[in-house]
Each structure stands twice: as structure tokens, then as C-alpha cells.
Amino acid sequence: NMVNAGEINGSGNLMDFLDEPLPDAGTYEDFHTIDWLREKSRDTDRHRKITSKSKESVWEFIKSLLDAWSGWVVMLLIGLLAGTLAGVIDLAVDWMTDLKEGVCLSAFWYSHEQCCWTSNETTFDDRDKCPQWQKWSELLVNQPEGASAYVLNYFLYVLLALTFAFLAVSLVRVFAPYACGSGIPEIKTILSGFIIRGYLGKWTLLIKTVTLVLAVSSGLSLGKEGPLVHVACCCGNFFCSFFSKYSKNEAKRREVLSAAAAAGVSVAFGAPIGGVLFSLEEVSYYFPLKTLWRSFFAALVAAFTLRSINPFGNSRLVLFYVEYHTPWYMAELFPFILLGVFGGLWGTLFIRANIAWCRRRKSTKLGKYPVLEVILITAVTAIVAYPNPYTRRSTSELISELFNDCGALESSQLCDYINDPNMTRPVDDIPDRPAGPGVYAAMWQLALALIFKIVITIFTFGMKIPSGLFIPSMAVGAIAGRMVGITVEQMAYHHHDWIIFRNWCRPGADCVTPGLYAMVGAAACLGGVTRMTVSLVVIMFELTGGLEYIVPLMAAAVTSKWVADAFGKEGIYEAHIHLNGYPFLDVKDEFTHRTLATDVMRPRRSEPPLSVLTQGSMTVEDVETLIKETDYNGFPVVVSKESERLIGFVQRKDLILAIKNARQRQDGVVSNSIIYFTEDPPQLPASSPHPLKLRRILNLSPFTVTDHTPMETVVDIFRKLGLRQCLVTRSGRLLGIITKKDVLRHMAQMANQDPESIMFN
Amino acid sequence: LWFDALGLLVFFQLVFVLSFSTLLLNVSDAKNSEDIRCKCICPPYREHAGHIYNKNVSQKDCDCLHVVEPMPVPGRDVEAYCLRCECKYEERSSATIKVTIIIYLSILGLLLIYMVYLTLLEPFVKRRLFGHSQLIQNDDEVGDHQPFANAHEVLAQARSRANVLNKVEYAQQRWKRQVQEQRKSVFDHHVVLS
Numbered sequence: 001n002m003v004n005a006g007e008i009n010g011s012g013n014l015m016d017f018l019d020e021p022l023p024d025a026g027t028y029e030d031f032h033t034i035d036w037l038r039e040k041s042r043d044t045d046r047h048r049k050i051t052s053k054s055k056e057s058v059w060e061f062i063k064s065l066l067d068a069w070s071g072w073v074v075m076l077l078i079g080l081l082a083g084t085l086a087g088v089i090d091l092a093v094d095w096m097t098d099l100k101e102g103v104c105l106s107a108f109w110y111s112h113e114q115c116c117w118t119s120n121e122t123t124f125d126d127r128d129k130c131p132q133w134q135k136w137s138e139l140l141v142n143q144p145e146g147a148s149a150y151v152l153n154y155f156l157y158v159l160l161a162l163t164f165a166f167l168a169v170s171l172v173r174v175f176a177p178y179a180c181g182s183g184i185p186e187i188k189t190i191l192s193g194f195i196i197r198g199y200l201g202k203w204t205l206l207i208k209t210v211t212l213v214l215a216v217s218s219g220l221s222l223g224k225e226g227p228l229v230h231v232a233c234c235c236g237n238f239f240c241s242f243f244s245k246y247s248k249n250e251a252k253r254r255e256v257l258s259a260a261a262a263a264g265v266s267v268a269f270g271a272p273i274g275g276v277l278f279s280l281e282e283v284s285y286y287f288p289l290k291t292l293w294r295s296f297f298a299a300l301v302a303a304f305t306l307r308s309i310n311p312f313g314n315s316r317l318v319l320f321y322v323e324y325h326t327p328w329y330m331a332e333l334f335p336f337i338l339l340g341v342f343g344g345l346w347g348t349l350f351i352r353a354n355i356a357w358c359r360r361r362k363s364t365k366l367g368k369y370p371v372l373e374v375i376l377i378t379a380v381t382a383i384v385a386y387p388n389p390y391t392r393r394s395t396s397e398l399i400s401e402l403f404n405d406c407g408a409l410e411s412s413q414l415c416d417y418i419n420d421p422n423m424t425r426p427v428d429d430i431p432d433r434p435a436g437p438g439v440y441a442a443m444w445q446l447a448l449a450l451i452f453k454i455v456i457t458i459f460t461f462g463m464k465i466p467s468g469l470f471i472p473s474m475a476v477g478a479i480a481g482r483m484v485g486i487t488v489e490q491m492a493y494h495h496h497d498w499i500i501f502r503n504w505c506r507p508g509a510d511c512v513t514p515g516l517y518a519m520v521g522a523a524a525c526l527g528g529v530t531r532m533t534v535s536l537v538v539i540m541f542e543l544t545g546g547l548e549y550i551v552p553l554m555a556a557a558v559t560s561k562w563v564a565d566a567f568g569k570e571g572i573y574e575a576h577i578h579l580n581g582y583p584f585l586d587v588k589d590e591f592t593h594r595t596l597a598t599d600v601m602r603p604r605r606s607e608p609p610l611s612v613l614t615q616g617s618m619t620v621e622d623v624e625t626l627i628k629e630t631d632y633n634g635f636p637v638v639v640s641k642e643s644e645r646l647i648g649f650v651q652r653k654d655l656i657l658a659i660k661n662a663r664q665r666q667d668g669v670v671s672n673s674i675i676y677f678t679e680d681p682p683q684l685p686a687s688s689p690h691p692l693k694l695r696r697i698l699n700l701s702p703f704t705v706t707d708h709t710p711m712e713t714v715v716d717i718f719r720k721l722g723l724r725q726c727l728v729t730r731s732g733r734l735l736g737i738i739t740k741k742d743v744l745r746h747m748a749q750m751a752n753q754d755p756e757s758i759m760f761n
Numbered sequence: 762l763w764f765d766a767l768g769l770l771v772f773f774q775l776v777f778v779l780s781f782s783t784l785l786l787n788v789s790d791a792k793n794s795e796d797i798r799c800k801c802i803c804p805p806y807r808e809h810a811g812h813i814y815n816k817n818v819s820q821k822d823c824d825c826l827h828v829v830e831p832m833p834v835p836g837r838d839v840e841a842y843c844l845r846c847e848c849k850y851e852e853r854s855s856a857t858i859k860v861t862i863i864i865y866l867s868i869l870g871l872l873l874i875y876m877v878y879l880t881l882l883e884p885f886v887k888r889r890l891f892g893h894s895q896l897i898q899n900d901d902e903v904g905d906h907q908p909f910a911n912a913h914e915v916l917a918q919a920r921s922r923a924n925v926l927n928k929v930e931y932a933q934q935r936w937k938r939q940v941q942e943q944r945k946s947v948f949d950h951h952v953v954l955s
Contacts, residue, residue: 091858092865109862110855117853118795124802124811167873174876175940177947181954196953198943203936210869310854362955370948408804409847411811419805462955464948580955 036722079301183230223471232264344563347528481521485514
């Protein structure tokens, strides 16, 4: 006779099993997507539990206060550590870059500028020379000038650059392979819900910091801003592990990581507000208002820490902080827009060429020799860069010189204007002057530097060392801008009677500031490559401190984005995400096709039917067979194979763990035991083994759409809720399933890209 | 919640260490008068060439009259000359620079030594300790001469013993296996970070 199986052993054992939390439930596997809704609801539960317990005693109340403040404590710690690491990186880069050319004899840890800081023997023309700092040729063979000295300096420069690059790539290869590249594409993917274990780990943090210094000092055409974002996110991850509120909840952790990314950009550029906007626009996926305020706090703390370490000796945060406030004129908008067009074109060229090169590296034999590739590129860069004084120095110094206006105090080649000897103006307001021979020499050297930088950056970005993209783009733009600025300046001086110049540029006035053109060019190129909008303008005007230059910067940024978008919708980071096949559902993509859910769902007509579990008729053995034969991440649960009405959804990992625990702990559960998902056990004959209740792991509210739902809506749901899968029903019966991978493949197919390039789940 | 208590402890320790070290550095800064200067850049004026003057004065004395010595122009031209000069007060912390560079170089040196040990010496040492018979190459990595190639085998052996030294060894082997997997996905299969 049929007896209710649950009454045989009493419900006591079952309740005990149900109350015990399943071990390891809630941790995700590597290269999988998190379940945003589940994480959010777990956090709400935790918060509610703490709030309800806080009324019990004073100690519980204090604990609830600590829990509320832990977010701010984490931000403070992240800001402190990120600022400290950025200061260390800046100081070390400063020193090691100069180490390629010479050494300070009085104290070996001083860079060139620091070594000559206390010297009284600096002259106006050669304000860098002092006897304490000697070039290698002077030190080794006691010959400061001459052909043999030049050859020896050249040789040692190349040798040291190769040493630094080789050390960098070896350290990355041996200790932390995830430390290579820029890091921003992967962080974008992680923040959208993807798990890459070890990408934000402690060894990655250490190696990225150490090798970033080596890579930048070796003279390669790369920057440190992107890697600094990665370093800051590693700091964020590190501090999250101390607080269970963040370490156990992946969604909360990503809030902290968004704020850490803002702190990273803040110390890279000395731009706290720009950092927050960059995190909002480029890096983060979900950015609630609470994160905005906390990001700002972390960015400010980081900027303040960096300022107190004072790496550049002048209480500035960035090397190219400019302070002039000369006005610009409406007629100058035309060359600014031209610079914007140049920036957009360069951005398109760079993205296409770099992606093609990276694809070749990924698929051909070139990718098998990463160390050799780094050494070759470094050798080419060093050999070609040394003869040109504008490429020999570090890119940051080049940008700084190009941004600077030429007053009477400058004596560099770029400022070799013919001065009027009877000039009595104060320092700032020097009128436009004709160019001397030095300026003409500088122009063609700058042109060669521009071509070199454009070509070599394509091959440098994406190598197996930490490499950023901001500084080389800004350098390309600054060089182009400065050249255009000098051209306009000389045209205004020599042809001041032309109609365009007559109105706004009288002889004897200071009309054109070539430094401003360099800034606008830098903004245009950076915007063309990364497609940043608001954050770019804010970063640029925080860099320069000039609010009056917002309009030219905006004009150039908008123009470059329009021109670049005309050729391709993706910025460099989205392009790298597509190249790697990460499952990143971009919020910026618009899906405008008229397909329906039934066109995308699985199983297709030619595929085997959907693997489902039934509500109370499958045995443990059936389920285990199903798990072994398929590799799906989850299974829908239906009432029965005939009716196909949907009950819920169960995850593969939870199922495996629950069955394993049941076999180990619960007595009576054997391979023939029935698994049931209902509240009460099914009617079974008395001789049947003990059934297994798994209602606990069943998600009773899976997201469903009907088969006629337009894909536009489905994509929107996936984006806004962060779903991993969505079930398709018709008249209440389960038809199929749509996963995030299917959505991405469908979008790729619609955009005529290769749908098989989506690799991860 | 004990994790949170640990977090708070770490936080307070960090704050204490940081404030103590900045205080120390500031104190040592004030003693080093070489770390402040006033730099006056004077452009060419009539027949005089341009010149740069440096002097260790405080911020209130940082102007042309205090720093430019000896004054190259006669008395009535001093004002015109000084109007063109630009004087800036600059401060640096030489102790910070020294400490940072030395710490960086020591960390780099330690990493290099460890890298040399892992790539060159450790297979040699392991071969001596475990004998030739137990160093089997992994099935899917025939001819793999990268470091950590035999992490799996050593891991299995390390699990059987349980004292502190072997716990450390176990953790190290687990770390090596993680790095090995990362290296496979980045360098060999080009799955991530291409």
C-alpha cells in the first residue's frame, strides 16, 4: 500500500538536512558569469538579518554600524594604497628612464632632474647639465662629446632598453601571466559579471607594478594609465577579501571595483572627477548612485595620497600640468575641427591595424614567441628612437614640452623664435614672433617622430607586458597639434593682412598659442581611439587647469568621435573584447533587428530536445546520467514530460553538490531514490527507497518570455537585469532556452561577424 | 564577522604605519635644508645672457631681489631686469625618493633571484631529491620545459605528509599550478589577453 514516504522516518531528519547550508554554494567557477539577481537578493537578506539583530543588544548595534561603515573604510584603504603605488611607480619610472642615458654620481637613486636640483652650475641654455650627472660615455671612457661617445651612448641606451624589456616579459611569464596587456578590456568584462580567477590577485598586483616600471622605462611606446586602473582594481579586490560583506558577494565586490577603477584613473592623470566619469562611462556596467559618491571619495583619497608623496617635486600630480590662460579665438575653431578629424581618422586606423596585428598574433606562429617579440620590438623602438631627440626622451616629457607655451624663459629648440631685442613685455604676453632655424629643424624632427609613433604603437599595444594606450595616443595628437599650431602661428605672423587674420590678430599681439593646439590634438586622438566623450573633456581640463579651453576640447572630441564612428562603432577596448570573445553585452550597442525569441532559442529544429528534469519522477541515477552526458549550466524543471509546464530552474553546480551531500550524509538515499522538487514528497510504494527533496536548490522564479517576444526586448532584459539565461514558453509550456551566449552569437550574426568567436559562457 | 574585525585591525595598523612614516619623513625633511630651493630664471636682457639662479631660501624670501646674486645689471635697471625673471619656490623630499628607489630595487632583486631559482635551480634540486623515476612529464605537455611543469606530481606527494613545512610546500605547489594554468590560457592557447 502507498504510504507517504516522508512519514516513515519522521520529518526530523529532513528538516535538519534542509537547515544546514550547502557548502560552497554560491561560489562561481572560473570563466563563468555571475547571477546578478541572486547576489543582490543575498545581500538584501544579509542586510535585513543584520538590521533585525541590531535591535537586540548594544554589541549587535555596533556590529550593524561597522557593517554600514565598512564600505567607506574599504574606499579609504583603496585610495591610500592606489596613491602609494602610483607614487612609487612615478618615482621609479623617472629614475629608470634616466638610467638609460647616465647615472648620478653623488647619489645613484636620483634621476637627472633631481641630481641637478641643488647644483649652481646650470646655465640658461643647458639647464639640465650639471657635473654630478654624467652620461655613460663620460663615466666609462671619460669622453663627454664626440663620435665615439655618441656611439657608446647609443649602444648602452639600446642595451639597457633591451634589458628592461627582457626582465619585464620574463617576470610576467614566470610569475603572473595575467599581468600583461592593458587590463581595461578584461576589467570591463569582469565588472559586467564575468569571473576571471587570479586576474585581480596579489601576485598579479605585485608583478604588474614592478613590470610596469620596467616596461615604461625601456622606452617602448606605451603608457601606464591603463595598467594603473588594473593595479587599482587589484588593490580593491585585495581589500575586499578582508570584509565578508564584499568577499562573499560578487555583486557588492563589483561596486568596490568600479570605485577602485575611478581611483586608478585619478592617480594616473591627477584628475579625480575625470576618474569617476571614466569609471562611469568606460569601465563600469552598473553604476548606482551610491557607487558615484564612493568612487569620488576613493579618487580624492588616492589623489591626496599621491600629492603628499609628491613625486614631481612641485606639488603637482601629473607631469604635464600647464598654467597659461591665453585666450583663443573663434576663427581657431577651424584648425581645431581639423585636428578632430585627424584624431578620428587616426583612431580608426589604429584600431583596425592593431586588431589585425593582434589577430595575427593570436592565430599564427607569431604568438609562440612572446619573449622574442618583445625583444625585437624594443630593439626597433630603441634603435629608431635614439637619434631623434623628441623620441629619445620619455613620452610624458615630450607631451609636457609640446603642451608648454614658449615664453621668454624657454630655450629649447622648439622655442627658438627670433626675439626682438628691444622687447619690454613681461614674461607671459610675448607677441607672435617669426620662427628661427631651430623651430624649422624641430618641425621636421617632429614629423618623423609622428610617423614613427603612429607605426610603432600599433605593434606595441597588446604585447605580453603591461602596456597602456593613453600616453602614446596623446603624444601622437600633441605632435600633430603642435605642428598645426606652429603653422597657423607663422601664417598669422607673416600674412597678418589676410582676411581671416585681420580681424582677430593684429601685429604685436599674442594670437596663437601652439601649446593649446597640442592639447586639442591630444584630446582628439585619445577620443578617436577610446571613444570617450565627457570623461575625456573633464580629464583634459583637469590636466591643464584651464576652464576657458573647454569649448575647443569639446569641439575636437565631438568631431573625432563622429569621424571615427563613421568608420566603425567600436572603441579599442570593445574591439579587444570582441577579439577575445568575452561574453560582454555592451550597453551601448543598439539592437534594431526584428527577430523574435523563437529564432534564437535552443534547441533548434535539428538539435536534440531540451534536457529537463521532472518534478518528481526522476531517480538520482537518471539525474547523474543527465549531468554526465551534458555540459549545460542548468536545467529547467517541468511538471512532467507530457505536460511540460514549467516549475523552475536548477543550476548544475547546486545539483551536483546536493546529490553528493545527500549520498554522503543522508541515510537511505541510493541511486534509485526519487528526486522531487515539490513541497510534499510524491506517493511512493512502501518498498521504495528514501526520496530526496531538492526544493531548496530550485529557483522558483526563473525569467520567462513567450516565443513571440521581440529579440529587442529580450536583449534589453538581459542587459538591464544581468541574466544568464531566459526560458521561452508558449501557452505556459516550456519551448526552449536562450542563454547569454546565444544572445551574443545572434547579435554577432546580425552584425555579420563570426558567431563562433564568442567563446565563453 | 571576525573577518570584519580582522579588516578593521588591518585598517588601523595601516593608518598607524602610514601616519608614523609620513611624520618621520616630514621630520627628517625639515632637517634637510637641501630639499627646498628658490629657482629664478632670468631671460637674456640687452647684452647679458640668460641665467638661472638657485638658492636655499624659504618661501617668503623667494623673489628676484633675494635670490639673484650678484645682480648683473646696475641699480636703475634692476627693476626692469627683475620684471622679466620668474621665481618659483620648489620643494622635494629626498628621503622619499631614496627610500622608494631602494625598496623598489630590493623587491625587483628578490623577484629576479626567485625567478632564477625557479627556472634554473629548482628542477635540478627536485631531481636530486625525488630521483629520476618520479619526474614524469604531464600527458598533454610533452616536452614542456616551463617552470612548474611537474607541479601535479609534487602536489600529490606533498598531500600525503602533514607538517608545517609541507603545508608551505603544498601552498606553493598550488600557486604554481594556478600560474601554469594562467600561462597556458594566455601564452599557449591565446584564450585570454591576446
